[in-house]
Amino acid sequence: MTTTSPQGRTELLRPDGSPVRVLVVDDELSITELLSMALRYEGWQIRSAGDGTGAIQTAREFRPDAVVLDMMLPDMDGLTVLGRLRRELPDVPVLFLTAKDAVEDRIAGLTAGGDDYVTKPFSLEEVVARLRGLIRRSGAADRRSDSVLVVGDLTLDEDSHEVSRAGDNIHLTATEFELLRFLMRNPRRVLSKAQILDRVWSYDFGGQANVVELYISYLRRKIDAGREPMIHTRRGAGYLIKPAAS
Amino acid sequence: MTTTSPQGRTELLRPDGSPVRVLVVDDELSITELLSMALRYEGWQIRSAGDGTGAIQTAREFRPDAVVLDMMLPDMDGLTVLGRLRRELPDVPVLFLTAKDAVEDRIAGLTAGGDDYVTKPFSLEEVVARLRGLIRRSGAADRRSDSVLVVGDLTLDEDSHEVSRAGDNIHLTATEFELLRFLMRNPRRVLSKAQILDRVWSYDFGGQANVVELYISYLRRKIDAGREPMIHTRRGAGYLIKPAAS
DNA sequence: TGCGTTTCTCAGAGAAATCACAGGTTGTCG
């Protein structure tokens, strides 16, 4: 089931109307806190654990609808945790966190059951998007929820990664896509450059803050080109997207 | 009966609308878990057993619509298990798992009765496809479900392994065929290289991830050659297939 | 055993994406 909150954001809910529950497992406190904050902001209920033992215990009692699991834990191997987790909750989808260079060996076979993974350092938008995808496909959330964001005549499909405005297909790069997704998931709301940087770029991004301006500029060229603009600047505050009319 | 899930995937269901039930029998825990995960993701109900005794017991109580049976079990011969299984469930189709070099006439003889087999190491696509075939033919699922995938003017017959585009027959190698089947079973959805590798290549594949690129390249040569392309790259995300128009 | 086919590795070419930098433009406020 989906509902639309007063701010215009669409939330995933479970069929009985209660919030989705997510368990976050990582040994770095900074990561669990970063994730917990971001996922709570999605309206989900979050618990976290710092090791495998804690993860199993919490899972047993908390019964999450999805799990975010770092493959590198202090007390036990990620695969072991996965196995025990599966024994407790056979159908829960898992989003793996893994170091970029470890992708080749350990991850093999893990996405086969419909699970997914992101590599560290990740962007929060990416994690949230993938979790939403997992939860949606697992059936923990209402099946009616779909993967298409719509603002005015602008459309973004999270499954096919297709974007179109007024029927015209628009090609976006990966970063442009994530930025637009973030804007469209928060229509009519001003998002500061800092917020955008925090959500769309990876948490260890150390570059100039004006990448955001740059990418907004790219997006405008592709989306607003010769049309009624949808992306607006609020000088000193940030950016927002809204339907062209109004 | 088949229904189409929100992702556009087609699911097998039993005539009464309940999910198909599959029993997985293998002594290696990693294999039963891999299979359970993948088959659950198909929307099926899974039970597993680690030896012949357990298999018989579980079968008696679980009444599966199909069985995946490793021929090499610790406590008894695969044929013995099969015999007892048949006593419990005379009509249930069986998918044998067997080591590559052990493909004797014994197996060949057994499959004459409508059963089937795959050799280890297998790919999940192969197991799923064969199971779907067995279940479909056994009548446990609705007969109307058929074995032809269609995307635009591209057609793939899972039974005859025939592929054609706009009427022209296209010869594919085994790997090309499985890759295309996976793409066509998930049309208009971006599939990452990791997902493709996990589903289409065998679970013990330890090679370079760029085989996927290579085989996509092969497929394009055969399917898109001189035509409107159907296979598309989403840089940084993966690949997807969709009808040429649109 | 020998030959054609298939699978896969490797590596280089090429294309695309990302980002820093810097000069130009616009808006705001005294």
Place this chain on the structure above:
DNA sequence: CGACAACCTGTGATTTCTCTGAGAAACGCA
């Protein structure tokens, strides 16, 4: 109106990703 800050965007260097040819190894079959 002028000055400053915020914002926009062209240019190009660098990095990353993808494609594909060539050939080695494994396989299947006669």
